[in-house]
Amino acid sequence: MSAVLPPAADGDGRVSVSLAELLAQRARAARKPLPLRRSRAAPAGPQASRVHGRGMDYAESRAYQPGDDVRRLDWRLTARSGKLHTKLFQEEREGRLLVLLDTHASMRFGTRARFKSVQAARAAALAGWLAVRAGERVGALAFGERRHLLRPQGSTRGALALCGAIAAWDADRAPASGAEPLSEALQRAGRLMHGASRVLLISDGLSADDAARGRLIDLARHTDVSVLIVGDALELASAPPGRYPLEHDGLRREVVLMGERQRRDFQLALGAGQARLAALAHSLNLPQRIVDTTADPLDAVAALLAGTKAGA
Template identity: 65%
Template sequence: MNAVAAPDGRVRVSLPELIALRSRAMRAPAPPVVSRAPRSGQRPGRLHGRGMDYAESRVYQAGDDVRRMDWRLTARSGVAHTKLFQEEREGRLLVLLDTNASMRFGTRVRFKSVQAARVAALAAWYAIRGGDRVGVLSFGAQRQLVKPQGGARGALAVAGAIAAWDAAPVGDDESLSAALQRAGRLMHGASRVLLVSDGFCVDDAARGRMLGLVGKAEVSVLNVADPLEMAEPPPGRYPLAHRGQHYDVTLYGERERAEFARSLGDGRRRLLALASGLNLRHRTIDTTADPLDALVALLGVRKA
C-alpha cells in the first residue's frame, strides 16, 4: 500500500465514511444510562435521566425516548425537544487516538490508522446516542484536542478533526506516557477514556501515567493490529514501505519468520500487558474487522 494517496478509506481516512458510521451506531444496542457518583477530583457534571425533577429541555437526538418529548417547546420553536430530568449524570467520553507513524501500516483491507479513525468516529456516534458528550485527543504525529461536545455536533467535530489529522504530514512520534500526561491535564470533565492504539508507543513510564488517569476516569483500551502482527507469516517475499522507503523482506526459514512475527507483534503484546496488568477493559481488532462489537463491549457497560 502507498501511504500517499487521496482519501479512499484504505490508506487515507474518508470523511464521508466516518460520517456514515452514524447509521451503524444507531443500530447497535443502546448504551445504558446509569447514575454515578463523581470520582475523586472530578467536578459534578450536568445531570439528566428519568427522575421526577425536571432539569431542562434540549433538541431531540436520535434514540431519545419519545415519552420524554417536550411538546410545548416543540410547538413553540418548531424544533423537536426532549425533557431532561435531575437524576442521572451526563457522561463525557474522551478518545485518545494514536497517530504515530507505526499506525500508517497495513497489509489487509486498510491501514491501522484508517481503522483507528473508524473506531474513534464510531465511538463518538455511539457515545452521543447514549447522551454523552464526546471529544478526541490525538497523540503522536498530531497532538491536538477537540473538547467534549454533545449531540451530532460533537460527533461531527470528532470526525472532521480525525480526517484533517490524517491528511497532515507524518510528524515526530510520541510515547504513551507523554500522551497520558497531556490527557491528565486536558480531561475537561471526561468520565470515560478510550485509548485507541497499536501499542508501539507503550514505554516503561506508561504504567504510572495510566494509573493516574484511572484515578480520574474509567479507561478502556482498543488495540488495532494488522493481521500480519497477529500470527506468524507464511513463507514468502513481503514488499513493505515506510516513510517513502521500499523494502523487500524475504521470509522462508522458520526462525526468521518467528523473529519477524515477534517484532511485528511487540506493540500489541506491550499494550495488552499494560491493560491486563491494570485490569482495564480491552479488546483487539485487526484492520479487516467491523469495530462495532468491540466498542459495544468496551463502552456499552459502565461501572457503578
C-alpha cells in the same frame, strides 16, 4: 513504516481516512443496541452524581429541614411516620467520552484492507456516534505526530466535529511533531479531560513506555479507561510463507519469510507494541479489545464503551 499498496487517492478509506466513511458510521451505530452501563465514575447518558438536587432519579428521603422545597415532600413516608420527610434526587449530568487517538507514523502501516490509522479512525468515529446516541458529549485528543485537542461537544454536532477533526488530522501534511511516549500523552489527557467520565485509548501500542503504567493508574483513579489495540495481520499472527514487499521512508525492500522460526520471530518483533499494550491493560484490569485492519470494529468499540473486559 508502510506497506506497499496500489496507488490510491487521498481519502480513499484504505491508506488515508475517508470523511464520508466516518460519517456513514452513524447509520451502523444507530442499529447497534446500547447496553446498560453504570460506571464507577459516571455512566453513559444523563449521569447520576452524588449531589442531591432536582433531577429525575430518586435517591432517598430524609426528615424535613427548614428551607426544603415543599414540592419535594415525601407524603407517603410523612403519613406513615407522622413527621415531614423530603425526597432527595440525584442530580443529572452529561457523560463525556474522550478518545485518545494515536497518530504516530507506525499507524500508517497495513498489509490487509487498510492502514492501522484508517482502522483507528473508523473505530473512533463509531465510538463518537455511539456516545452521542447515548446522550454523552464526545471529544478527542490526538497524540504522536499530530497533537490536537477537540473539546467535548454533545448531540450530533459532537460526532460530526469528531469525524471532521479525525479526517483533518490524517490529511495534515505539515511537519510532524515527532514521537510522543504514551506516558506523556496520558499526562496531557489528565490535564485536558474537561470532566470526561471515561477515556477510550486507540493505539497500536508502539508508543507504550515504562512510565505509561503509572499514568494509566493515575488516569483510572478519576475516570473509566478502556483500550482498543489496532494491529495488522503481520503483527498479530505469524505470516504464511512468502515474500513481502515493505516500504519505509521511501525505501522499498522485500522481506522473505519462509521458515517457521523466522516467521515467528518476525511477528514477535513486529507485534511488540500490541503485545506490550495488551499486557499493560491486562495488568491494570482495564477493558481491552484487539482488532486487525480487516475487522469490523463496531462490536469491539461497543463492548469497550459498555465496560466489558476481554473474554467477558
